Amino acid sequence: xxxxxxxxxxxxxxxxxxxxxxxxxxxxxxxxxxxxxxxxxxxxxxxxxxxxxxxxxxxxxxxxxxxxxxxxxxxxxxxxxxxxxxxxxxxxxxxxxxxxxxxxxxxxxxxxxxxxxxxxxxxxxxxxxxxxxxxxxxxxxxxxxxxxxxxxxxxxxxxxxxxxxxxxxxxxxxxxxxxxxxxxxxxxxxxxxxxxxxxxxxxxxxxxxxxxxxxxxxxxxxxxxxxxxxxxxxxxxxxxxxxxxxxxxxxx
Amino acid sequence: xxxxxxxxxxxxxxxxxxxxxxxxxxxxxxxxxxxxxxxxxxxxxxxxxxxxxxxxxxxxxxxxxxxxxxxxxxxxxxxxxxxxxxxxxxxxxxxxxxxxxxxxxxxxxxxxxxxxxxxxxxxxxxxxxxxxxxxxxxxxxxxxxxxxxxxxxxxxxxxxxxxxxxxxxxxxxxxxxxxxxxxxxxxxxxxxxxxxxxxxxxxxxxxxxxxxxxxxxxxxxxxxxxxxxxxxxxxxxxxxxxxxxxxxxxxxxxxxxxxxxxxxxxxxxxxxxxxxxxxxxxxxxxxxxxxxxx
Numbered sequence: 230x231x232x233x234x235x236x237x238x239x240x241x242x243x244x245x246x247x248x249x250x251x252x253x254x255x256x257x258x259x260x261x262x263x264x265x266x267x268x269x270x271x272x273x274x275x276x277x278x279x280x281x282x283x284x285x286x287x288x289x290x291x292x293x294x295x296x297x298x299x300x301x302x303x304x305x306x307x308x309x310x311x312x313x314x315x316x317x318x319x320x321x322x323x324x325x326x327x328x329x330x331x332x333x334x335x336x337x338x339x340x341x342x343x344x345x346x347x348x349x350x351x352x353x354x355x356x357x358x359x360x361x362x363x364x365x366x367x368x369x370x371x372x373x374x375x376x377x378x379x380x381x382x383x384x385x386x387x388x389x390x391x392x393x394x395x396x397x398x399x400x401x402x403x404x405x406x407x408x409x410x411x412x413x414x415x416x417x418x419x420x421x422x423x424x425x426x427x428x429x430x431x432x433x434x435x436x437x438x439x440x441x442x443x444x445x446x447x448x449x450x451x452x453x454x455x456x457x458x459x460x461x462x463x464x465x466x467x468x469x470x471x472x473x474x475x476x477x478x479x480x481x
Numbered sequence: 482x483x484x485x486x487x488x489x490x491x492x493x494x495x496x497x498x499x500x501x502x503x504x505x506x507x508x509x510x511x512x513x514x515x516x517x518x519x520x521x522x523x524x525x526x527x528x529x530x531x532x533x534x535x536x537x538x539x540x541x542x543x544x545x546x547x548x549x550x551x552x553x554x555x556x557x558x559x560x561x562x563x564x565x566x567x568x569x570x571x572x573x574x575x576x577x578x579x580x581x582x583x584x585x586x587x588x589x590x591x592x593x594x595x596x597x598x599x600x601x602x603x604x605x606x607x608x609x610x611x612x613x614x615x616x617x618x619x620x621x622x623x624x625x626x627x628x629x630x631x632x633x634x635x636x637x638x639x640x641x642x643x644x645x646x647x648x649x650x651x652x653x654x655x656x657x658x659x660x661x662x663x664x665x666x667x668x669x670x671x672x673x674x675x676x677x678x679x680x681x682x683x684x685x686x687x688x689x690x691x692x693x694x695x696x697x698x699x700x701x702x703x704x705x706x707x708x709x710x711x712x713x714x715x716x717x718x719x720x721x722x723x724x725x726x727x728x729x730x731x732x733x734x735x736x737x738x739x740x741x742x743x744x745x746x747x748x749x750x751x752x753x754x755x756x757x758x759x760x761x762x763x764x765x766x767x768x769x770x771x772x773x774x775x
Contacts, residue, residue, distance in 0.1 A: 301653050301656050304653070309656070311654075312650075316648040316651035318643065318648055318651065319647050320772055325643075328637070328640060329644045329655070335637075336636050342637070342638055393655075396655055
């Protein structure tokens with residue numbers, strides 16, 4: 230069971246943001262992706278999640294080709310992404326954000342809403358219960374009924390993680406989950422990710438915070454200028470001379 | 482005087498129905514529809530033409546709603562590819578196309594001469610009883626419309642369209658297709674506008690293309706901005722304020738000397754414009770508060 234990224238290339242005008250990227254990420258694993266600014270990490274997530282079209286290459290999730298699927302269809306296939314800059318539904322409360330993310334709601338169809346009100350009520354009850362569990366798990370109870378636009382940066386990252394969980398995916402793509410988050414909350418987010426992983430949810434994580442990431446993931450890949458330079462256990466990868474040159478600027 | 486108030490009431494309620502559609506489309510979903518009057522026109526002409534051919538009004542009203550809703554379908558598909566401001570321009574263009582088609586297709590619509598002698602509702606009752614019956618009917622339809630929009634707003638569907646308004650890409654990332662929702666919202670709002678148009682045609686009994694200029698759309702926009710964007714109560718209160726000023730300024734002529742009948746029309750529009758400016762400066766969230774003040 231894995232996400233297979235096969236020879237993906239993507240150019241913006243003359244700039245090759247991705248240049249034949251090849252990666253295999255086990256869906257149940259914790260996998261890190263690092264690299265300097267402009268290495269193509271976020272572009273890779275955009276292409277994998279369908280928000281940007283690849284010029285070349287194929288993407289498969291557990292054997293199923295994703296190439297012709299829209300972003301929502303890819304999410305429904307079991308792979309949900311978050312965004313580098315959190316995209317909360319800012320006028321909705323934390324609770325409503327999470328409820329909106331629950332899949333397959335009868336009340337999201339106008340026919341269902343007006344002709345099957347009993348079923349809609351029943352589902353709302355069940356969704357509310359799952360949302361409560363998620364809020365407790367992410368320790369967002371204190372802000373559950375606040376408009377999400379008023380949350381701190383770290384809380385928004387947690388909310389995005391919570392929304393992704395509501396979709397019940399097998400793999401979550403996290404784009405810089407620790408960026409702009411205070412150190413206490415970073416520890417909190419790392420704990421939640423580890424715990425979710427023991428429940429079988431896989432994570433692919435883009436991160437600048439090298440130290441936090443190497444504590445979290447057993448496997449990582451280093452990208453630079455649209456290519457994967459190295460892949461493997463954190464220490465081995467970081468000792469790779471190519472990586473030291475690109476990522477650490479050759480400083481030993 | 483009583484007849485005058487009934488007349489104002491009917492027109493005001495027709496505007497409330499229009500505002501309800503825009504509340505759903507813009508207030509909840511964030512779709513900037515600058516072509517609302519196009520659906521109003523389609524509803525008015527559809528019901529008028531059918532009624533003039535002898536179709537019972539129940540069916541002509543249903544056809545008005547259906548055809549206006551159907552006309553929104555292609556616009557819904559366009560909305561998937563266009564961002565806010567571009568979509569606004571397309572809708573504005575759409576309503577002008579509707580007006581120009583109505584003006585040009587004389588074999589069907591009688592062009593600029595318009596359609597006279599459109600049958601009234603409750604013609605059998607005659608006089609003021611018929612007027613009152615029309616008022617009650619429009620009121621009942623308005624209340625049903627308001628109930629439907631409120632029900633949608635408080636539902637999972639409503640939650641999702643508000644999510645679309647706040648961040649469409651995040652909705653996609655969660656496995657839901659904003660397109661499906663936007664199309665439905667446009668169709669429902671357009672169908673409401675179509676019904677409003679049918680009421681208008683059968684009340685005024687004489688329609689010409691010039692009654693369906695973009696100013697009508699912008700009156701509806703003013704109403705929801707003054708009342709409070711994204712709230713049913715805002716649509717109702719905002720329309721009341723709009724009507725109070727549009728109609729109330731009629732009486733200015735009795736107070737202010739030296740203003741001719743012709744000048745008065747401009748003074749009225751000026752008064753509403755000033756009111757809108759004051760609202761945006763001092764109460765941008767509208768009288769009833771908008772969706773940002775929860």
